[in-house]
Amino acid sequence: MDATYWGKRFGVVVMKDSLTGKVLWRKFINGKETLADYKEGLYWLLLNDFKIEGIVCDGLRGMFQMFSQYKVQMCQFHQVQIVKRYLTQSPELEASKELLSIAKMLCHTDKESFTGLFEEWCMKWSGFLKERTRDKKTGKSHYTHPRLRSAYLSIKRNMPYLWTWYDNPGSGIPNTNNGLEGKFTDLKSKLRNHNGLSKEHRKVFIDEYFKATFPLKRPL
Numbered sequence: 616m617d618a619t620y621w622g623k624r625f626g627v628v629v630m631k632d633s634l635t636g637k638v639l640w641r642k643f644i645n646g647k648e649t650l651a652d653y654k655e656g657l658y659w660l661l662l663n664d665f666k667i668e669g670i671v672c673d674g675l676r677g678m679f680q681m682f683s684q685y686k687v688q689m690c691q692f693h694q695v696q697i698v699k700r701y702l703t704q705s706p707e708l709e710a711s712k713e714l715l716s717i718a719k720m721l722c723h724t725d726k727e728s729f730t731g732l733f734e735e736w737c738m739k740w741s742g743f744l745k746e747r748t749r750d751k752k753t754g755k756s757h758y759t760h761p762r763l764r765s766a767y768l769s770i771k772r773n774m775p776y777l778w779t780w781y782d783n784p785g786s787g788i789p790n791t792n793n794g795l796e797g798k799f800t801d802l803k804s805k806l807r808n809h810n811g812l813s814k815e816h817r818k819v820f821i822d823e824y825f826k827a828t829f830p831l832k833r834p835l
Contacts, residue, residue, distance in 0.1 A: 616656065617673055617690075617792050618648040619799040621806075625814060627821060628652045630660065631795045634787050638798070638825040639665065643818055650677050657682070669779065669788040679776055686783055689776035691722045692791040694769070701766035710740045711763050718770065722791060726778040733770060 620626035628648050630640040640656045653675070660667060669686035672678050673693040698718040702711045717732050737744075744767060746759040758764055770777075780788040802824050806812070812820060 616653060616670065617795050617799075618644070618652075619803070621803075621817070625817075628656060629795060629798075629825070630656045631798065633671065633789050633794060636794060641821070641825055643821075648675065650675065650681055653678065654681065668786055669783070671789055671792050673792065674773055674776070686779050686786065686788060687776050688779040688788050688790065689773045690790075690792040691777060692793055692796070694773055694777060695719060695721055697769050698766045701762045701769070708760065708763060710736075710743055710760070711766070713740075714763070714766060714770075718766075721777070726781045729777075730774070733774075737767070737771075 616628070616630040618626050618628045624645055626644050626646075626648065628642045628644055629638055631638050640659050642652055642656060644652060653672075657667070657670075667685055669688060670682050671688045671690055672682075674689050674697075679687055679689075695718050698715060702715050706712050706715055713736055717729070717736060720732070721729060744758075744760065744764055747756040748759045749756045780786070780790045802821065805824065806817065806820060809820060
């Protein structure tokens with residue numbers, strides 16, 4: 616499950632079956648996605664007798680806790696993107712270069728290899744991560760490498776959810792939301808051929824697109 620946007624004031628939250636590739640539920644939103652949106656979608660699936668084997672998500676704050684009764688997989692692709700946002704594509708610090716290199720391996724390696732490399736990195740750069748700089752004017756100190764720390768802490772916090780697919784072989788849980796991202800890319804490409812649609816007509820177009828991939832008996 617994930618959301619995609621057209622500007623800041625219009626988007627859609629979508630839940631897709633990873634086994635069939637079919638869209639099961641959607642909700643139009645007028646701002647950022649919220650936990651309540653995903654809770655609403657999950658409730659709809661349960662009311663309509665869908666069996667939930669697991670959830671792949673982008674790690675929206677509070678989502679892991681809210682869906683703790685299910686097998687939750689943090690999308691590995693999203694995790695890599697988070698690290699890239701903090702470190703940029705071309706970091707200058709050696710510690711950042713090494714962490715980015717490890718992060719880029721996430722979608723292409725096994726749990727033991729990744730966790731081993733990450734733990735080695737943590738031990739090597741432990742002191743560097745703790746370095747602080749004191750502001751001469753205020754006398755207050757702050758971490759010297761805040762963006763590196765943020766990237767590191769993101770991986771550390773999400774680590775328990777990065778390998779759900781690996782720990783549950785045969786479950787059908789994918790390691791990324793790339794299947795859904797692919798639908799979003801295709802949808803946006805098709806919408807670009809219909810520039811000028813009003814928001815209401817755009818909603819109709821999106822609904823028809825999703826219904827074409829999964830003609831539900833019940834309306835979306």
